[in-house]
Amino acid sequence: MRNYTIGDVLARYHAMRGYNVMQPMGWDAFGLPAENAAIANNVPPAAWTYANIDHMRTQLQALGLAIDWSRELATCKPDYYRWEQWLFTRLFEKGVIYKKMATVNWDPVDQTVLANEQVIEGRGWRSGALVEKRDIPMYFFRITQYAEELLAGLDNLPGWPERVKTMQANWIGKSVGVRLAFPYALDGQDEKLWVFTTRADTLMGVTFVAVAAEHPLATRAAANHPELAAFIAECKQGSVAEADMATMEKKGMDTGLTVTHPLTGEPIPVWVGNYVLMSYGEGAVMAVPAHDERDFGFARKYGLPIRQVIAVDGETFSSDAWQEWYGDKARGVCVNSGKYDGLNHEQAVDAIAADLEKLGLGEKKTQYRLRDWGISRQRYWGCPIPIIHCDACGDVPVPAEQLPVVLPEDVVPDGAGNPLNRRADFVHCACPKCGQPARRETDTMDTFVESSWYYARYACPDANQMLDARANQWLPVDQYIGGIEHAILHLLYARFFHKLMRDEGLVSGDEPFANLLTQGMVVADTYYREDAAGKKTWFNPADVEVRDGIAVLKADGAPVIVGGTEKMSKSKNNGVDPQALIEQYGADTARLFTMFAAPPEQSLEWSDSGVEGAHRFLRKLWKASFDHVQAGVVAAHTAGELDDAAKSLRRQLHHTIQKVSDDIERRKQFNTAIAANMELMNALAKFDGMDAVSRSVRQEVLEAVTAMLAPIVPHICEALQAELKPGVKLAWPTVDESALVQDQIELMIQVNGKLRGQIRVSANADKASIETQALASEAVQKHSEGKQPKKVVVVPGRLVNIVV
RNA sequence: GCCCAGGUGGCGGAAUCGGUAGACGCAGCGGAUUCAAAAUCCGCCGCCGCAAGGUGUGGGGGUUCGAGUCCCCCCCUGGGCACCA
Numbered sequence: 001m002r003n004y005t006i007g008d009v010l011a012r013y014h015a016m017r018g019y020n021v022m023q024p025m026g027w028d029a030f031g032l033p034a035e036n037a038a039i040a041n042n043v044p045p046a047a048w049t050y051a052n053i054d055h056m057r058t059q060l061q062a063l064g065l066a067i068d069w070s071r072e073l074a075t076c077k078p079d080y081y082r083w084e085q086w087l088f089t090r091l092f093e094k095g096v097i098y099k100k101m102a103t104v105n106w107d108p109v110d111q112t113v114l115a116n117e118q119v120i121e122g123r124g125w126r127s128g129a130l131v132e133k134r135d136i137p138m139y140f141f142r143i144t145q146y147a148e149e150l151l152a153g154l155d156n157l158p159g160w161p162e163r164v165k166t167m168q169a170n171w172i173g174k175s176v177g178v179r180l181a182f183p184y185a186l187d188g189q190d191e192k193l194w195v196f197t198t199r200a201d202t203l204m205g206v207t208f209v210a211v212a213a214e215h216p217l218a219t220r221a222a223a224n225h226p227e228l229a230a231f232i233a234e235c236k237q238g239s240v241a242e243a244d245m246a247t248m249e250k251k252g253m254d255t256g257l258t259v260t261h262p263l264t265g266e267p268i269p270v271w272v273g274n275y276v277l278m279s280y281g282e283g284a285v286m287a288v289p290a291h292d293e294r295d296f297g298f299a300r301k302y303g304l305p306i307r308q309v310i311a312v313d314g315e316t317f318s319s320d321a322w323q324e325w326y327g328d329k330a331r332g333v334c335v336n337s338g339k340y341d342g343l344n345h346e347q348a349v350d351a352i353a354a355d356l357e358k359l360g361l362g363e364k365k366t367q368y369r370l371r372d373w374g375i376s377r378q379r380y381w382g383c384p385i386p387i388i389h390c391d392a393c394g395d396v397p398v399p400a401e402q403l404p405v406v407l408p409e410d411v412v413p414d415g416a417g418n419p420l421n422r423r424a425d426f427v428h429c430a431c432p433k434c435g436q437p438a439r440r441e442t443d444t445m446d447t448f449v450e451s452s453w454y455y456a457r458y459a460c461p462d463a464n465q466m467l468d469a470r471a472n473q474w475l476p477v478d479q480y481i482g483g484i485e486h487a488i489l490h491l492l493y494a495r496f497f498h499k500l501m502r503d504e505g506l507v508s509g510d511e512p513f514a515n516l517l518t519q520g521m522v523v524a525d526t527y528y529r530e531d532a533a534g535k536k537t538w539f540n541p542a543d544v545e546v547r548d549g550i551a552v553l554k555a556d557g558a559p560v561i562v563g564g565t566e567k568m569s570k571s572k573n574n575g576v577d578p579q580a581l582i583e584q585y586g587a588d589t590a591r592l593f594t595m596f597a598a599p600p601e602q603s604l605e606w607s608d609s610g611v612e613g614a615h616r617f618l619r620k621l622w623k624a625s626f627d628h629v630q631a632g633v634v635a636a637h638t639a640g641e642l643d644d645a646a647k648s649l650r651r652q653l654h655h656t657i658q659k660v661s662d663d664i665e666r667r668k669q670f671n672t673a674i675a676a677n678m679e680l681m682n683a684l685a686k687f688d689g690m691d692a693v694s695r696s697v698r699q700e701v702l703e704a705v706t707a708m709l710a711p712i713v714p715h716i717c718e719a720l721q722a723e724l725k726p727g728v729k730l731a732w733p734t735v736d737e738s739a740l741v742q743d744q745i746e747l748m749i750q751v752n753g754k755l756r757g758q759i760r761v762s763a764n765a766d767k768a769s770i771e772t773q774a775l776a777s778e779a780v781q782k783h784s785e786g787k788q789p790k791k792v793v794v795v796p797g798r799l800v801n802i803v804v
Numbered sequence: 805g806c807c808c809a810g811g812u813g814g815c816g817g818a819a820u821c822g823g824u825a826g827a828c829g830c831a832g833c834g835g836a837u838u839c840a841a842a843a844u845c846c847g848c849c850g851c852c853g854c855a856a857g858g859u860g861u862g863g864g865g866g867u868u869c870g871a872g873u874c875c876c877c878c879c880c881u882g883g884g885c886a887c888c889a
Contacts, residue, residue: 028889031888031889032887032888032889033888033889036888104887105887113887114887115887115888116885116886116887116888117887117888117889118887118888119887163808163809164808166807166808167807167808167809167883167884170806170807170808171807171884171885171886173807240886240887241885241886241887242805242806242885242886243805243806243884243885245805246805246806246885247805247806248805294805370886371886373886374886374887376887377887378887379887446887447887447888447889448886448889451889483883483889484808484809484882484883484884485883485884485888485889486884486889487808487809487883487884488807488808488884488885488886489884489885489886489889490889520809520810520882520883521882521883523882565881565882566882567882567883569888569889570888571888596816596817596828596829597816597817597829598816598817599817601809602809602810602817603809603810603882603883604816605816607815607816609815609816609830609831610815610816610829610830610831611830612829612830613828613829613830614829616829617829619843619844623844662820663820666820667820669820671816671817671818671828671829672817672818672819672820672827672828674828674829675817675818675827675828675829676827676828677828678827678828678829679827679828682828685845746824748823748824750823750824750869750870752869752870753823753868753869753870754870755824758824790869791869792869793823793869793870795823795870798823798824799823799824799870801823801869801870802869803869803870
């Protein structure tokens with residue numbers, strides 16, 4: 001509700017300013033929540049999803065959002081996802097999409113792949129079984145091919161928040177380093193173990209290398225080493241989530257094999273490490289315990305040698321405890337490194353890379369942390385991947401004329417594997433190439449694919465192709481609004497997809513979203529109960545009551561566990577339905593309250609205390625206008641003599657117009673815009689003149705407030721406008737610069753930085769006369785204790801600080 | 805663990821470029837109105853203090869005439885970590 005209201009306020013504001021605004025709405029309809037609901041309630045995800053969409057549409061309409069419903073789309077409809085399938089086949093033929101093995105969470109009891117969210121403390125959410133890592137074939141988008149463009153493109157997005165750009169840049173993670181090899185011989189064959197490092201300057205300090213459990217070298221070593229085989233099996237337990245990998249205890253085991261140091265020729269032991277990922281880079285890392293904190297801990301734990309090869313002036317190395325400077329690239333110089341001694345980081349990397357290159361054992365390389373985007377999901381409720389597997393022809397993309405591959409909607413998943421595999425009518429088909437019986441791919445696409453291009457489809461929802469010329473007329477999106485939780489994945493994928501579509505000739509721009517507003521999360525408390533098997537049932541905050549610090553379920557009065565404050569989600573059942581609020585107070589109060597509670601970018605802990613205040617303000621606005629209109633509508637003030645009170649009210653009015661315009665347009669901060677209008681209304685309430693001039697100023701104020709609040713509370717403002725200015729459309733008010741002029745201003749007086757009083761000076765007084773007036777003021781006389789001023793700081797329009 | 809934010813009264817928050825900390829609102833307190841209540845209106849409202857004044861923006865240090873705002877260190881909360889979306 002919050003993000004849609006934000007969008008609607010901006011849309012209405014810009015419409016008032018004369019722009020042609022398109023505000024569309026669509027439903028990101030595929031995905032896990034629908035499958036979870038299906039499992040819980042035994043209804044097909046399709047039926048559940050359509051019912052949900054109807055419910056949400058009703059709510060959005062109740063909020064009075066100015067949405068162009070003729071452009072509505074749902075990503076689970078074949079007329080939407082067929083174009084996604086069409087593009088998939090094009091990209092597959094182009095090689096932008098390819099197939100490789102990838103590691104997933106496997107639940108051995110339910111025989112199904114689990115989402116990271118479904119792995120709780122290393123166990124499957126339904127079965128409770130220990131989760132294993134398993135390698136399966138998946139389709140990947142080559143997003144890494146666009147890594148450099150995605151990174152560089154951030155510089156062309158002035159309308160994006162800095163923090164989002166920083167997060168994306170870090171995620172892409174460009175680093176320049178050296179790819180180098182440790183040669184070894186195995187079964188009489190000469191092989192090379194490749195690693196990537198940004199610290200080639202520490203190469204002489206390598207005391208071991210660590211490989212992933214799945215690394216061929218590990219597999220080979222385990223063949224006649226049962227203990228190692230057992231360790232490798234242990235490494236394959238647990239989830240694939242990076243957070244789990246990074247926080248788990250680092251463990252390793254010696255393989256007994258060695259590789260050769262590329263420069264010294266020394267034998268280097270090979271270890272298997274549970275923290276080394278096969279799918280990351282080369283699946284192997286060189287370890288320099290003296291200068292890498294993680295390697296240091298690992299070496300201490302297993303008694304591996306620690307060899308200092310970097311020194312910093314004035315610091316003493318000790319292998320007893322890690323010190324920050326051990327990893328310092330900026331100050332360190334090489335020691336114990338033979339011919340490289342004395343070189344700094346950059347020089348040493350260059351020299352070592354050059355030597356490795358001569359040996360054919362390494363070269364400088366730019367690497368990205370970003371990995372290719374795996375989009376295969378072993379789930380039913382998603383867009384079918386348009387591939388047919390033929391024994392003779394291999395993976396064959398479905399020809400355009402056979403699209404869409406329609407997902408049957410009458411399926412109820414049960415949590416054990418993808419039910420599509422059991423749908424013979426879906427699986428069996430003929431190979432488009434040779435006509436022989438073949439099998440349809442049953443994996444579906446990551447739902448991020450649907451959400452990567454819907455914004456473009458809004459421009460041409462009825463086009464009989466993916467996008468037509470209208471997309472280029474509208475794009476890029478002027479104002480995109482999304483939760484900060486999308487800062488990396490969704491927004492990076494959408495940027496990537498836009499470039500894919502550009503390279504297919506579908507759009508002409510490089511970037512999809514010109515201005516981005518990342519709305520803060522709406523968070524609420526979570527409550528749950530746990531059954532004997534450890535399964536959690538989550539309760540909605542509306543059904544929970546907190547008494548004397550103990551949370552109890554209203555229904556049965558028995559306690560529930562407080563799960564902390566988290567973003568509203570279906571899985572934690574802590575969403576708040578705005579329906580009740582709208583029913584009790586009306587859409588305008590609900591909108592005003594939501595916009596007044598916090599600035600859009602900030603997260604908001606939901607609570608409806610304060611909603612009364614929003615409602616009260618609207619009643620006051622209504623009453624003030626009604627009283628004024630009762631006494632007769634007049635023309636708004638334009639010119640003529642005003643007394644001080646009227647002058648001051650007009651100054652506040654035009655100051656408010658200035659502020660509110662800036663708040664909405666530039667700062668996108670509505671709570672302060674609302675507050676400024678409240679202040680103005682408070683001032684108007686104290687302004688009681690009933691003469692013709694006073695009434696014309698009152699008319700001017702009421703007209704302006706009505707217009708300024710119209711984007712936020714459109715219904716009441718339209719009704720008020722009809723009374724105040726019948727037959728005239730609401731228009732954004734303009735600032736009368738002459739009303740802002742002041743002859744006298746107040747300056748604060750500080751003595752030694754402490755506020756001691758104020759003086760009134762003429763608005764155009766020069767620094768010298770201000771200083772004289774300040775020194776003569778009572779405040780300074782009293783607080784300077786007769787001492788001579790050492791320094792006088794005059795900040796024009798603000799304050800005077802006297803240092804004694 | 806890593807990356808990104810945030811932390812200001814009893815509460816939501818304001819302070820936009822280093823210049824009056826606490827705008828606006830909620831809650832509370834006092835008063836008016838009322839037979840009474842609701843609603844409405846007026847006033848008070850960071851903390852200590854009778855006052856003068858002191859003190860105060862997560863904690864510690866620093867820069868500056870002046871720091872909520874800038875710098876360094878630490879603590880806590882939230883978001884993300886590639887299969888929630």
